[in-house]
Amino acid sequence: MKCSYPRVVNGFNIHGLWAQLWPNTEMNKCGDGPKYDNNSIKDIFLELQREWADEKGFQHPWKFWNHEWTKHGICVIWKNSVITDQHDYFAASLKLKKMYNFTAIFERNHITPSNTTLYDTASVLHMLKRDLGADVWLHCSWKSGDYAKLVEVRICVDKFFNLLNCPPDTSRLEILSATPHLAWTRPCPNVFFVSL
Template sequence: FPRKSTAFDVLVLSQNYPESVCFSFRKSLPTKKCNLGINNAWGIHGLWPTELGTVNPQFCDKTQPFNATAISGLRDELLIKWLNVDGQKSEQKFWKHEWDKHGTCSTQLDELNTQEKYFQVTLDLTQQYSAAKILNQAKIYPGGEYSADDIYEKVSNLVGKKPVISCIKNK
């Protein structure tokens, strides 16, 4: 997006692998119910305005509360791509959390100044920067063993961006 004065430097598109998220949940609560979605495919965690080197802005505008009706036209796609891995909470609660915490901080950009735009742009960016496709192009396959440095270098070279990669060692 065109750069203009905002309270953040970059937007971070966060994607996750549901089985890994569930594994993390179950480390502290072994009976945790998880929603792994269709084929345990990569999912969206969120689009996060980020100020480099500091704590990210959060919960920026309480005058813009979450309104599920505003994204009703995206609901079917969101249910597939932006699911709540926490099987004890609804997707809508997760979307509300992401909007309240991160979306309200992105509204300084015209491209993200409504709930519908925030969720649609996040869906679009996920299509453009699909973790599954990028890893496949990098020849990084499920079940293989790769160093975090190798993954970082291959992904960075493919997308021309600096990824942040979180791994669960030996799992």
């Protein structure tokens, strides 16, 4: 599938806000909860289109938002007294993007989009730790034989949006040997491109 990126995306795109049982058990599909409702986010709809675009079907981003709400948002409202409904969930995601503006952080540290410049993963993680005061996760996508491209910077926060040190990232490592010909989002290898 060929991806086409919406012009409205401003730097890094929001992928989601996911609840976790600390330190590293992701919660999802928490059962029945309030159904997704476009009307509850009318006041932030345009901002969501700009900052949380669905890169595979951006003509209808609410399909992706519905997926994220159903899979993750319901879990967040059950485990977080600050986020109590769908509007809070999406507004909190926008707030986090503004609070931790990775586009600005990367620019300030001279890390710019390029298909020719490789960045050292350990150096970028060190820079982010210095800048933010917390450990984060870098996730890349690549196929066997290709260089990786940074696709996600994941942060860990408490229910009041204070940064926490993310625990060591062991996500999806078990899939690597089973399907080496596919592009997965997984912890970045030693070097990667930044392609925004």
